[in-house]
Amino acid sequence: MTPLRAIGWPFAGPPTDPAWAQAIAAHPSARPARVTEQHRSGYVVAESPDESYSPESLPEWQRAKCPPESRPAVGDWVLVEGEGKAARIVALLPRFSAIKRGAAGEHYKQQLIAANIDTAFVVCGLDADFNPRRIERYLLLLSGSGVQPVVVLTKADKDGADVDAAMESLSATLAQGVAVVAVNAKDRASVDALSPWLGEGRSVVLVGSSGAGKSTLTNTLLGTEKMKTGAVREGDDRGRHTTTHRALLAMPSGTCLIDTPGMRELKPTGEEDVAESFADIEAIAAQCRFRDCSHQREPGCAVRAAVERGDLDAGRVANFLKLRDEVAAASDQLATRLAQKADARVQGKALNKRLDEKYGKH
Numbered sequence: 001m002t003p004l005r006a007i008g009w010p011f012a013g014p015p016t017d018p019a020w021a022q023a024i025a026a027h028p029s030a031r032p033a034r035v036t037e038q039h040r041s042g043y044v045v046a047e048s049p050d051e052s053y054s055p056e057s058l059p060e061w062q063r064a065k066c067p068p069e070s071r072p073a074v075g076d077w078v079l080v081e082g083e084g085k086a087a088r089i090v091a092l093l094p095r096f097s098a099i100k101r102g103a104a105g106e107h108y109k110q111q112l113i114a115a116n117i118d119t120a121f122v123v124c125g126l127d128a129d130f131n132p133r134r135i136e137r138y139l140l141l142l143s144g145s146g147v148q149p150v151v152v153l154t155k156a157d158k159d160g161a162d163v164d165a166a167m168e169s170l171s172a173t174l175a176q177g178v179a180v181v182a183v184n185a186k187d188r189a190s191v192d193a194l195s196p197w198l199g200e201g202r203s204v205v206l207v208g209s210s211g212a213g214k215s216t217l218t219n220t221l222l223g224t225e226k227m228k229t230g231a232v233r234e235g236d237d238r239g240r241h242t243t244t245h246r247a248l249l250a251m252p253s254g255t256c257l258i259d260t261p262g263m264r265e266l267k268p269t270g271e272e273d274v275a276e277s278f279a280d281i282e283a284i285a286a287q288c289r290f291r292d293c294s295h296q297r298e299p300g301c302a303v304r305a306a307v308e309r310g311d312l313d314a315g316r317v318a319n320f321l322k323l324r325d326e327v328a329a330a331s332d333q334l335a336t337r338l339a340q341k342a343d344a345r346v347q348g349k350a351l352n353k354r355l356d357e358k359y360g361k362h
């Protein structure tokens with residue numbers, strides 16, 4: 001396996017994707033590298049699992065006006081020219097998947113957390129950490145990203161871990177075709193159950209709350225102690241936050257594991273398709289008396305009736321309503337932000353026109 005392949009290069013031979021082949025042909029003296037870190041001042045890239053460096057980046061990526069999706073993120077492939085201090089990124093290769101999240105603040109923004117990921121292991125412990133609602137939230141955030149989600153339930157070996165009950169509470173998720181695998185993250189043989197998603201040249205991320213077992217699983221998958229695991233605080237089973245950097249880790253299976261702390265905060269971007277993520281509920285909602293039924297108090301609500309019959313899980317429905325509102329709010333913010341931007345552009349143009357009229361074209 002080539003060093004590039006070990007960090008997730010998606011092709012066994014020459015690039016079969018025409019857009020990639022074209023970009024590479026346009027820069028004959030450049031070589032591919034993968035972004036491992038993104039900083040305010042620039043990027044760190046790698047061409048092998050063991051070495052990384054900071055090439056000069058394209059000046060347009062530093063501009064505030066540059067939309068976040070147009071600049072590289074962790075996991076992106078770029079083309080680099082020159083060696084040592086003269087190394088510079090000359091192009092960003094097209095991405096085939098992108099995990100985004102909404103970042104609230106004074107200005108609404110979207111953040112690109114990771115690019116070119118094949119599989120996201122949504123890690124959740126079968127202990128006090130177990131929360132189907134949080135899993136649904138992760139799945140919604142991953143919907144439309146191009147990344148395949150796989151739910152990994154850790155701590156299956158622990159006393160009190162009830163795999164059957166967990167599977168039952170995730171039945172709607174399973175029915176959507178999402179794989180759910182229960183493992184002991186400390187045990188090599190048990191973690192082998194994840195091998196269908198660990199082929200050569202593939203890239204995976206682990207997401208999940210603190211203490212879920214991400215570092216433990218990472219160490220077992222790598223066969224080494226690359227990640228420090230959090231010491232569990234007395235009483236609450238939650239590990240400390242020990243993941244401090246972003247990195248590409250090459251696994252013996254030939255899969256590249258991308259460590260991104262960015263998935264801790266789970267804010268929707270406003271672009272998620274709630275109807276698709278909760279297709280089971282949407283299908284029943286088609287039978288509500290009112291087309292715009294909010295499934296709260298309306299008469300003839302098929303969703304509430306299904307909950308009463310036991311056909312729909314009340315917790316899942318409540319989570320659907322909550323996430324639907326969150327996505328709608330984020331989507332409004334996104335629309336406002338885009339309108340403001342368009343407005344600023346129009347005003348800028350109008351001002352230039354007035355100045356041109358007053359002082360003549362220069």
Ligand SMILES: Nc1nc2c(ncn2[C@@H]2O[C@H](COP(=O)(O)OP(=O)(O)OP(=O)(O)O)[C@@H](O)[C@H]2O)c(=O)[nH]1
Pocket residue numbers: 154155156157158183184185186208209210211212213214215216217228229230231232238239240241242243
């Ligand atoms: N018995 C058992 N313990 C586990 C398993 N997975 C994780 N643990 C324990 O749970 C604790 C937390 O695991 P970590 O791997 O540190 O969790 P994390 O998700 O990396 O946490 P952060 O680094 O805070 O995000 C550690 O004490 C692990 O040993 C498992 O499958 N079985």
Ligand SMILES: [Zn+2]
Pocket residue numbers: 285288289293294295296298300301302303304
């Ligand atoms: Zn309804």
